[in-house]
Amino acid sequence: MSGLTLQPRPVPGPVPAWSFPVGTEGRVTGGPGTLRCDLPGRRLAAVRLVLDAGASREPGGKDGVATLAARALLEGTEPGGGTALTAAFERIGASLYASADLTALRIALDVPVPRLGEALELFSTVIRRPALADSDVARLVNERLEEIAQEDADPGSRAARELRAVMFPEAARSSRPTGGTKESIAALTGADVRAFFSSAVPAEATAVVAGDLSGTDADAALSGALEGWTATGDSLQAPDTIEPTAGPRIVVVDRPGSVQSYMSIAHGVPNRSHPDWANLMVASHVLGGGLTSRLNAVLREEKGYTYGVRAGLLRMRHCGLFITQGAVHTEVTADAVSDALTELRGVISRGISAEECGSSVRALADRAPAEYETARAVAAELADASASGLGPDYPRRYLEAVRAATPDGVAKAYATHVDPEKLTVIVVGDAAQIREPLEALGYATVSITAKD
16 A cells, blocks of 8 residues: 555535625616516526505505505406416516515516416516406405405514504504505505505616526516506605604503413614614624524523524614513413513623624624525515615625624614614403513503404
């Protein structure tokens, strides 16, 4: 064996940081802005059209009309044509979706790249000549009313609804359910839906197309689908920009006989355009981003109060909300709230360790390649950034800011924007059992709201 030379074992080098894909901006003549993102190997193209016609621009007394407009679009160009429209898209391997939130009315198309042009022609007929028929709207109203009843029965949904109602002034659209209330939905008609959709301005929209677009003239296909499409209705009202208010306050939504309490603790923060947003995301992950987070280490692992608690940031166009939420056993509700408050205060009193910060940064940044593996995910994120006025390079800038986070910077951002003594605490549970223990905490006066 003399003379045999072994090569040294390879040593893995650092993994290069993944960057969010870059898109190319354009504009349809007289119509929406466009963003084309070429993703080699992704043979499913994703088209995302975001219209500046979210719930925050709904006329007074018409809460939920944006949601109904989105759903009515899927009924096609003829009354009762939803099944036929779905079949037409399925014949070319495509799918059409639509939804509305506070920020935008979003229309999504997924289709194999070779069928993109054909699918966009069909897509064009849907947005240019939707039926939005009275009969379809009436059926969708009934379906939405059934959904609201189901949402009211779910503690998490009920807590989220009450949280917004308490944190935002009554005049703010953000204080009311995005999909409308029982009263507002029941009063909506086909005429309301048609008036709202016809007022959406295509020139204020953005159309994103992502996928393996090599050899495909995606720009021409988008232009053919969207050129000459204009608004015909009256102008929509300006978007709601009313900021959330601060606590401290504790509100109990009475759910007699409940064996669990669902708690939601929140505080207003700036929107995503603020330079501290990435640091706030890291802070929320440290607190409740996984089973090893601070809140779960105490409430789940040490105390056994819950199967899990989450913390994160709710993204809205004009602001954000830092939210901690989870279900706990009824008999330990006050103890769980107390321990949660202690951990929320702890970021300020104890700071954040280098290990916690590094672990959270890796969790948020390293999962991005998998999170945005598909054309759907990339297109949706680019469209959301556009709808919020953040620019096409925002997803890339955000990930860079996350990677640059430091323990001191994260703790400072949290202390600047989250005051643990001014939180809003919503608890959905049995008021007869949890009111007095919550009052004994001395954090804030406890008010009771009856479950609808």
